Amino acid sequence: MIKLWLAEIPPRGRLYFSLLLAVLLAAPLFVDGYALSVLVLVFYFAYLGQAWNIMMGFAGQLSLGHALYFGLGAYASAALYVHFGVSPWLGMLAGGAVAAVIGAAIGALGFRFKIGGVYFAILTIAFAEFTRILFDHWLWVGGSGGFFLPVSGRTGNDILSLRGSPEMFYYTWLAFTVGALILCRAVLSSRLGYFWLAIRENEEAAQALGINTFRYKIFAVMLSAALTAFGGVLYAFYNNNLFPSAIFSISRSIDMLLGAIIGGVGTLMGPIIGAFILTPLAEGLTVVLEPLRDLGFKFDGIKQVFYGLCVVAIVVFQRRGVWPWLRRKLRLSPGGAQ
Amino acid sequence: MPIEVYLNQIVSGVLTGLIYGLSALGLSVIFGVCKIVNFAHGEMMVIAMYLALLAFQYFGLDPLLSIPLVCGALFAFGYALQAGLINRLIDVPDHMQFILLAAIAIAMVSGCLMIFGPNAQNVQLDYAYDSYEIGPLLLDKVRVFAGIAAISVAGLLAAFFRWTWIGKAIRACGDNIVGAQVTGLNVKHLFALAFGLGSVCIGAAGCILLLLVDVQPFLAVEYTLLAFVVVIVGGLGSLTGALLAGVLIGVSEALAGLFIQPSLKSMFSFGLLILVLLFRPQGLVGKRA
Numbered sequence A: 001m002i003k004l005w006l007a008e009i010p011p012r013g014r015l016y017f018s019l020l021l022a023v024l025l026a027a028p029l030f031v032d033g034y035a036l037s038v039l040v041l042v043f044y045f046a047y048l049g050q051a052w053n054i055m056m057g058f059a060g061q062l063s064l065g066h067a068l069y070f071g072l073g074a075y076a077s078a079a080l081y082v083h084f085g086v087s088p089w090l091g092m093l094a095g096g097a098v099a100a101v102i103g104a105a106i107g108a109l110g111f112r113f114k115i116g117g118v119y120f121a122i123l124t125i126a127f128a129e130f131t132r133i134l135f136d137h138w139l140w141v142g143g144s145g146g147f148f149l150p151v152s153g154r155t156g157n158d159i160l161s162l163r164g165s166p167e168m169f170y171y172t173w174l175a176f177t178v179g180a181l182i183l184c185r186a187v188l189s190s191r192l193g194y195f196w197l198a199i200r201e202n203e204e205a206a207q208a209l210g211i212n213t214f215r216y217k218i219f220a221v222m223l224s225a226a227l228t229a230f231g232g233v234l235y236a237f238y239n240n241n242l243f244p245s246a247i248f249s250i251s252r253s254i255d256m257l258l259g260a261i262i263g264g265v266g267t268l269m270g271p272i273i274g275a276f277i278l279t280p281l282a283e284g285l286t287v288v289l290e291p292l293r294d295l296g297f298k299f300d301g302i303k304q305v306f307y308g309l310c311v312v313a314i315v316v317f318q319r320r321g322v323w324p325w326l327r328r329k330l331r332l333s334p335g336g337a338q
Numbered sequence B: 001m002p003i004e005v006y007l008n009q010i011v012s013g014v015l016t017g018l019i020y021g022l023s024a025l026g027l028s029v030i031f032g033v034c035k036i037v038n039f040a041h042g043e044m045m046v047i048a049m050y051l052a053l054l055a056f057q058y059f060g061l062d063p064l065l066s067i068p069l070v071c072g073a074l075f076a077f078g079y080a081l082q083a084g085l086i087n088r089l090i091d092v093p094d095h096m097q098f099i100l101l102a103a104i105a106i107a108m109v110s111g112c113l114m115i116f117g118p119n120a121q122n123v124q125l126d127y128a129y130d131s132y133e134i135g136p137l138l139l140d141k142v143r144v145f146a147g148i149a150a151i152s153v154a155g156l157l158a159a160f161f162r163w164t165w166i167g168k169a170i171r172a173c174g175d176n177i178v179g180a181q182v183t184g185l186n187v188k189h190l191f192a193l194a195f196g197l198g199s200v201c202i203g204a205a206g207c208i209l210l211l212l213v214d215v216q217p218f219l220a221v222e223y224t225l226l227a228f229v230v231v232i233v234g235g236l237g238s239l240t241g242a243l244l245a246g247v248l249i250g251v252s253e254a255l256a257g258l259f260i261q262p263s264l265k266s267m268f269s270f271g272l273l274i275l276v277l278l279f280r281p282q283g284l285v286g287k288r289a
Helices: A002-008 A011-030 A033-058 A067-084 A088-112 A117-136 A166-188 A191-201 A203-208 A213-239 A250-263 A270-293 A302-317 A322-329 B003-034 B041-059 B067-089 B094-116 B141-163 B165-175 B177-182 B187-209 B219-234 B239-259 B262-279
Strands: B131-134 B137-140
Touching (some): A011 A166, A033 A166, A033 A191, A033 A250, A033 A270, A067 A088, A067 A117, A067 A213, A088 A117, A117 A250, A117 B219, A117 B262, A166 A191, A191 A203, A191 A213, A203 A213, A250 A302, A250 A322, A250 B094, A270 A322, A302 B067, B003 B067, B003 B137, B003 B141, B003 B187, B003 B239, B041 B067, B041 B094, B041 B219, B094 B219, B137 B141, B141 B165, B141 B239, B165 B177, B219 B239, B219 B262
Antiparallel strands (some): B131 B137
């Protein structure tokens, strides 16, 4: 099986990918804390972009409310850890399960009532906003005042309860990003993946061929939601603070589609390439503008403005994303890493 | 509680609802003609509110008097957005178009955050605490003014679409784009005009709303969704439907604020949105497409 996959990727693609992976594995040895945090941000965009891409890129269902699943994962694991001392890895299972069930429910409602296109997108936003206000008023998890994880006792890395150094989180994020890539590749070359692509390209034709489109669309939402929730767990334990207004916000939902949109919707490498382009540029921008801050300018939203403009630029100039173009340039095309 | 409390609350809900209706008209016009789902709706409204706030802070202009100025600015913005960007992207798939508008929205709201900061700001009017007493009812002066202004702008818009040549041409584009092209209408120009006019509604609604609400950047998403609620509840493309649904939402929010916590009131409208989407996606007065 693995041999078969590798055979589909041209040798040069394998080489580039191994090189990138080797550099990333060794990175904590020679970069400083700031660069490491930027790389974590890259993984954040790449991983969540990959998760979002399952729904939009593979199965063709647009969600603009993925912050909901992210937040459910984050809050479920954090609350279990703080209130009951449950390990975040178990919390991750719980959060992933909750997100998958909620995702299935939203998907079932939307698909059963034949809500398509923009109405489905609005439905997902409405559920995310609904949940945001719910968490704003739920005092068991801190309400709008925020929910905090204890940061005390940073002596050594405790991977079991995800308490430790930035390096530990770096490797955890990296592992999840690579894991999601492998998982998506596996799913995409399975029966399920082909069903999704058929649904994306022409749902009625897929149905006519006997594919239970309702069921497979629900599977797409569930997998996408669960993976997104895992990302939420990592975020919660890495950042140690959760505010409903930030966790469930629409701009978080936009965060998740950025990598995929910039890199290329429906491609496997797209979200990763997109994240590697987007994040360093945005960080560079803040560094360049830093001296102006002393002159009294405020730059609190500059990254979001930049992200927004990036999407506009992509839609105008390179609608299918950077990766399909880059793949041609690197001559990795035929059957490459998708 | 005495019945007057409910009555007062209902009347103030009606007056606020008229503003919601006016704002939703903007969404409805833009969708009805250009077939663009304006995810940047609330963001444009917040920008209008900030413009009115600036006019008040620097020139002492009452937000109601700054309506023409702000509407002019929003019209120019809407026209430019459609003519310069969206008209070129006619052939992009739907989801890309939604994402494009959502990305513009995020850029706009973050831009507001950079310029104006996260704190809520408002205008201090000397008639802010005046009210009219009609029988058992006690009506806030600002709310009455707001309601009247909203109805006037909506009425002007309706008259424009009904009786002017350009209004009719824009409606023709919305009804049948090929037919409109065949008769020699400049469809791209009319699309841009329609987007501009929709933006005028948004601008006017923003100015009026500033009388009642403190403005801060994060209101934007709420207003985007609120407009979707109103438009979907009222039925897309229906002018009276939008105003009626606006009033309905306004009243239900006002009552929800009375019975449960005011901060929970928008949860109520999101809930309503979800229910309407599921059970009557064509809207309360619309026909199924």
